[in-house]
Amino acid sequence: MRPLTRVLTGAGLLVALFASGSLTEHERLRIRNTFQRPEEVVSYYCSRDASGFVWSGLLEAERKAFTLWEDIPQQDTFFVASKYEIQPPQLSGRGDEAQIQVRYRLVALGDAHGTRMPVHPEDRTITYVLKKVSGAWKIAQPGWKDVAPIVLEGKFQ
Amino acid sequence: MRNARIKSFLLIAGAALIPLLALTEVGLMTTRSYLIGLTDQQVPTNTPAKFNGKRDEQGNPILELGGKFQGMTIAAAANEVFPPGEKKPEITGGATGEQQECDQNIDFSDLNAPGSSARVLSPNPTTPVATSPALPSPGREVSKIADEAHGIELIDQGRAARRAVADAALSDYQTLGQSYMNLPLEGFGERMQQAVQGLTDSYETLSAATAGIENAEKMRFRNVVLNARDKAELAAQSIERERRSEQTLEANSPFGQFLKGQLPNPLARTRELAEVFGGKTLTPTQAAGPEGLSNRYVMFAGLPPQQKEQTLSKLKLVELPQLAQRAGGAKTIPLLHNGYYLGGGATSVDCSSFVSSLLPADARKTRYTTLDLMAIWKYRRQGVFPDPPRFEPKRLELLKKAADAFNAVDIYSGERLAVGDLLVYRHSLDPSGHVFMVTAYNPVSMRASVLDASQTAGTIREKELALTADPPGTPERFVRPGLHVLRLKTASNQGCRYKDSAQGAGKKGAGK
Secondary structure (H helix, E strand, O other): OHHHHHHHHHHHHHHHHHHHOOOOOOOOOOOOOOOOOHHHHHHHHHHHHHOOHHHHHOOHHHHHHHEOOOOOOOOOOEEEEEEEEEOOOEEEOOOOEEEEEEEEEEEEEEOOOOOEEOOOOOEEEEEEEEEEEOOEEEEEEOOOOOOOOEEEOOOOO | OHHHHHHHHHHHHHHOHHHHHHHOHHHHHHHHHHHOOOOHHHOOOOOOEEEEEEEOOOOOEEEEEOOOOOOEEHHHHHHHHOOOOOOOOOOOOOOOOOOOOOOOOOOOHHHOOOOHHHOOOOOOOOOEOOOOOOOOOHHHHHHHHHHHHHHHHHHHHHHHHHHHHHHHHHHHHHHHHHOOOOOOHHHHHHHHHHHHHHHHHHHHHHHOEEEOOOHHHHHHHHHHHHHHHHHHHHHHHHHHHHHHOOOOOOOOOOOOOOOOOOEEOOOOOOHHHHHHOOOOEEOHHHHOOHHHHHHHHHHHHHOOHHHHHHHHOOOOOEEOOEEEEOOOOEEEOOEEOOOOOOOOOOOOOEHHHHHHOOOOHHHHOOOOOHHHHHHHHHHHHHOOOOOOOEOOHHHHHHHHHHHOOEEEEOHHHOOOOOOOOEEEEEOOOOOOEEEEEEEEEEOOOOEEEEEEOOOOOOOOEEEEEEOEOOOOOOOOOEEOOOEEEEEEOOOOOOOOEOOOOOOOOOOOHHHO
């Protein structure tokens, strides 16, 4: 019974995470990182990103709470995705490091003026590396210079 | 009249001294430095040409040439020295191929998009560039001095525009903060609740706007407003929590001790509120950046109506666009900003402000993105806009106008960077993009000194970029892919206007 519950809970989490990426309501700003699991941090970040908050300017408070970046990403353009899916985490080390893959289905590269470019390949997987610092999971990789904003079609327009 | 003739004679005689100077040892060194277009460090300090800040009626800069040619444009001086059709003297000696030690610690890290060095992109990324350019003729080079002076002027004005934005943002922060200084915490809580309501209304007005604001601006400001609303909500909840816990509200004064060079943050009334609003003190950079902007929105939205009106007239970085609403009618909301241009029109914009608005990524988001600038470069070189990317028809028209402000320089075919050039780095297949302004270029080492405003609004830092990854001494040194150089024209054009020649030009945004 217990393993079955765990499987169902896991499946539920994936569905919930996937669903959160298609909601029209924006992900509310958080200042404190009270998340217990690394996938929750990634889910929060991806959801904020999907609504364009990484593109429009991540706040310092968010940067400090959820990442180990030295600065905020500075990109004037972004990828547009139709959906994304957060994979279960893979813990490593002494349980203080986690890798989480997020699979995106991209439809374009563009800017807020409506300019669009086709993208190849359309499937893009980003591997987030998180580290547990003072009890809080924070995104370490990709770094702030390498991160590309990915907004969700229909959620940011 | 007679005086004018004497003056003309003296000017012509003085101008004729240029080639003579070039033949002397000192003159040769001085002139050569200009002719081969070396860096600032290599140009002697006793430069014979200096921009005096004035322009002729065509907008060309008037230079001081060692004091002998004062009042002449450099082009006019060049014509005096070498009338059209006359054979120009050859100068020998030239660049001796002095190979400088290339600093291997050049920070090019943020230009290294994943796989960038392996990608082959237009324009002609693998064209080798000569490291010992031949000396061009002095006549042509004299006009190059004019271009350089123009570049220096642009750099100075670009810096000044960014400084003006930072100063204005700080001033606005302090103006708004005054009203929160001696406020009891309960009153502070009420203001936060009011801010939540006001910012929700602003968000809805922005969302329902069908005209009066560009889409990119609408999207960006909607997010800024949402962040501000969420902050105000978190602050209101925090105060309410403390009230319910029946503890004495922690009334830390934010105006006690603070570090030199930092601003007291009037919103950081408790430890928790300091977390929400970015700390008990803010650096000027923070106050002028995204954090400061969202705090300014909170402070403004929390003001009582009457105080709002009074404060509005004191703010420097605010626009009042009239937004046509989906349901009919129009609404005006105050849009606080960090020096962004609003209104979408490229024309009638002051050229130096126009250029400075292209440097920080934050400003480019709602102005001209690196995707636009890359397309403008291709348009200026090839006469047609690339497809893809696919532009909206109106956007394309706007870009064509903006393109008129620039000449495109192809460094892959051997054309050289000049002071004041915009160095646009952009890959077609990745959202990474940067825009730098060139302050000096050494063609021997292929290193450029650039201004970088990409970090946060209001700050500009200087850095060095190596345009090649190949070490000095390599027979063929290849320019990195993804670099597009745009050179602002020296006269007013469809894209922008120079202050002196602008007629009725409305200046918006950065310089406001």
